[in-house]
Amino acid sequence: MTTKYVGQRVTRNEDPRLLTGQALFVDDVDLPGMLHAAFLRSDYAHARFKSIDATAARNRPGVVAVYTTEDMGAFWKPGPLLVPAPHSIKDVIFNQRTQIPMARAGDKVRHVGEPMAVVIAESRYIAEDALVDAVVDLEKALEPGAPLIHDELGTNLASYVRQEKGNYVQARAQADVVIQRRIVVDRGVAAALENRGYVVQWNAKEQELTMWATTQAPIALRNLLSATLGISENQMRVIAPFVGGGFGPKIMACQPEEVLLGWATMKLNRPIKYIEDRRDNFLATTMERSQIHDVEAVLTRDGRILGLKDVFIHDTGAYNPYALTVPLNTQTHTMGPYEIPNFHTEFKVVFTNRMIVTPVRGAGRPQGVFVMERVMDLAAKELGLDPVEIRRKNMIPADAFPHEQGIIGQDFIPLVYDSGNYPATLEKAKAMIGYDTFVKEEQPRLRAEGKHVGIGVACFTEGTAVGPYEGARVTVESSGKVSLVTGVGTQGQGHFTSFAQIVADQLGVDVRDVRVVTGDTAQFHWGTGTFASRGITVAGNAVNAAAASVRTKILKHASKALGAPEEELEIVNGQVRVADIPEKSISLSELAARANPMRGSVEPGTEPGLESTQYFGPKYGATAAGTVAMIVEVDPETMMVEIKRYVIAHDCGTVINPLIVDGQVHGGVSMGIGQSFYEKLIYDENGQLLNASFADYLLPRSTDMPHVEIGHLCTPSTLNPMGSKGVGEAGAIPTPACFVQAVENALADYKLEILETPLSPNRLFEFLHGT
């Protein structure tokens, strides 16, 4: 196989449609007779829901229906658990409380934004107006004072997990230095450009439910929702068209809105649309990151880490439908690229009266990396070592792979790093940013000029490409063009191009001649979803396997047609030809027609067509890694931080399309910068979210983005034939840790110690001048 496309910066097949407004998004779906939904959401974080009187709302002209839990009858039930609990970890505690479709009168509301009723009307305006008509009697009987979120549990403890590697207590006894700190990471939102959106249509004559959804997991959504609604899986079709960003929350399935819309369209026999607005998104779309860590590190005087103890609390919000993925990811990324011989990690998950926490780009990893990198910086200061030197000293060497980490990973089996060269990423980032020159020459010169400039260097690992599996079907059509179908959804990752590159190389066709379909359960109905930086590796290897299998079929047919042995054939520009006699050839189009004859008979035991469906599931997740370095300048008057340079040296194994990888890194970095300095959700003590709009919740703008300098390294994964690893979360994971380090370094005169993220100019000002 030639590699004409794989590894090249192929421009994206989908961009002409996206850039000219020709791509279908959920809100573009407009069906005759379509109704519109609006959700009545709780203003209270924790209150007794006494009653609801929807009479006035129902009587409003244009309102078709108002549904409360009373109308749902037996359909009202807590949603499914989307990820099981990790029972391979000894003595794990997991108290399951998944989210409910709507709060029940007589029961409680548990977070601001929890649905209490849904209005279906002729227009969204009427539906929104009718929300005001509903008379809700809520008794805010539950004042703060540690009330129980789920009374019947008798505790707010959702979960407890403890894992140990080696013997931390012994390590501590031998240590020269002990570092103890409390480190806090707070909440932010995913802030996808496109909010959640759905169009649902029950066709009573066909007895079929179609749902256009902004989901990252169309197949899981179809499977879980059809079960919830009591219909067969083949009666339901989920279509995830183009989606304007996923970032994690859209992996959720059987969310209240999905259940209620599916149920309502079947009841009313009318199509219904719901496009979430930004306010609903802030209040009712899952979010991430709040954790409080008490960390203790023990080291020798020369800077070798002997052990690490990290005990943390993870806030899961009012429910825990996504089980322990986020805190487990934190746990399994804390050691990062370092050799930590003794590790004690322990976490408690608590229910709170805040929105539910599920993965957001990074998914627990940034917290673990932030803790570890802060420990490195604190230790370096304590021991008078260079921050780069202490990291180098503790890194897992390049010849130590596969590397067993000694704890259970996020996929519930022992965590193993498949391959990597961590010191190389550190050296590359250091060289790219000119670390030595900056520290020895530029920084002293700039400081002498009165400038507050600083440098940071942070290292990370990224567990990617977890199983269980994905599948793909490749077909050579009689036109000679190729169709590729896979089950994962697409939210901007460039699947239409990177998957096409793989197929084009296998089948010797033009990359523009591979038509890719993703995220339609009617086209492919096995798979898991787009998450955990797994698309290119898990689905990509399935694509590769399917294309390779079709190649085999092509060569077999061509060998017969051309009367030449298979091993002498090559496929070039849609023609199979004998390598030594190029004029002796047959087109893929002709072969496809022969493989699917109109008359006559095919050989017994053969399948029609040039088609193959293949699946790929890795043994375990591939671990990518990298190092970021940053130079910042802080204005001590305004406390604004300008990122002067941003460098990332990353290793995600085989790169299929460097252009797309660069884009993924850029996006991740922007999210990381947001979580360093802009994006922080502020809740008051009563569980009210105080900045639920983009006027108050700041995102980094294009002017806040530095030029991102990217260095690619390639240590192929040993877990899949293509050798690829994921990269989608790389930029988001280490950025806060690096940012904080650089800011501390820039303000070295002030001897700051920053143990939290996200920051803001105000918060930095408080650090310097007191609150």
Next chain:
Amino acid sequence: MKLEGEYLFNGPREEVWKLVRDPDVLATALPGTQSLNKISDTEFEGVMHLKIGPMAGDFSGRLVVSDEVPPESCTLTVDGKGAVGFGKGVGHVQLIAQADGKTLAKYTGDLTVGGKLASTGQRMIDTVSKSMVRQGLEALDKALQARVAAQAEDRPVEYKPPTETEFAGAVAKDVAGGVLSSPEARMALYVIPGITVLVILVLILSRCR
């Protein structure tokens, strides 16, 4: 949110006293008030229509007066809600007679807000509410002076309360005029976090009935 302040009325305590005992006067000092009804000696119910920028809606509040020490002080508890959210507050008001015949009103309050009030306008709530309290108190003071003047000259009271639009305009001008120096101040024109504070104002002013 903590609310604290004082205001000097240009009139004797007895007149301030009488004024705030009159629900009709209070209603004119708080333009948009559609009703302010006495349920019992210590309990009132009011409905207020508020419109600032694109946000508008009815806001109904219930006020309970307690710990009354006439004519010096009392505690007020309010619970109000509307389409834009809810507010719940406890306030304490003191009227202190001054040597020059004026009256100093001191108030402290603790306010909890929820819904859109909390999530959309939190950053402006402080500034806007303070402005609204000030505008309301000034309107009340003008009513007071009109009353005092009328009594002195033994003629009917001549007082034209501000309209809802004038009131909203004054608050907007206050906010935009640099009460807040940040660029977000302009946003205050479009949100109305102070609604609940107006309700509190009802409480403050209707003290000691």
